[in-house]
Amino acid sequence: MTTRSVQQAIRIRAKPSEVWSSLVAPAKLARWMGGTQVDSTWEPGSAMTFTWTVRGRPLRDRGTVLACEPARLLRYNHWSVISRLPDSDETRTVITLTLTPEGDETSLEVSHENLASDEAFGHARFFWRNALPDVKNIVERA
Numbered sequence: 001m002t003t004r005s006v007q008q009a010i011r012i013r014a015k016p017s018e019v020w021s022s023l024v025a026p027a028k029l030a031r032w033m034g035g036t037q038v039d040s041t042w043e044p045g046s047a048m049t050f051t052w053t054v055r056g057r058p059l060r061d062r063g064t065v066l067a068c069e070p071a072r073l074l075r076y077n078h079w080s081v082i083s084r085l086p087d088s089d090e091t092r093t094v095i096t097l098t099l100t101p102e103g104d105e106t107s108l109e110v111s112h113e114n115l116a117s118d119e120a121f122g123h124a125r126f127f128w129r130n131a132l133p134d135v136k137n138i139v140e141r142a
């Protein structure tokens with residue numbers, strides 16, 4: 001099966017530790033993820049749940065933390081109920097968020113891989129185009 005990926009980056013006027021907080025602190029994370037509540041210990045191998053609502057109906061996605069290096073790297077896999085695919089290693093996408101200090105700024109890069117359909121690719125591209133500027137605004141206005 002051929003898959004696609006999305007890569008995007010943004011520079012944020014903040015230290016990596018401040019950007020990191022927006023990626024793992026539940027209240028901040030929910031602000032840039034459209035209200036989605038993410039539950040995880042952030043330990044490698046630990047489960048993640050993503051709880052969100054569509055038209056009043058609660059939905060729950062799943063994932064697993066693959067790597068977590070505070071203020072440097074977060075990698076996890078993700079299965080979405082809206083994919084209509086069974087939850088398996090093959091149907092989970094992989095998201096890598098990398099933070100790199102650059103002077104007074106931090107570069108936040110995202111790589112979203114294993115997107116198996118045009119719909120998944122389009123959704124991921126749309127999501128990250130909007131989410132990264134939201135992260136930037138949340139961090140820089142804190």
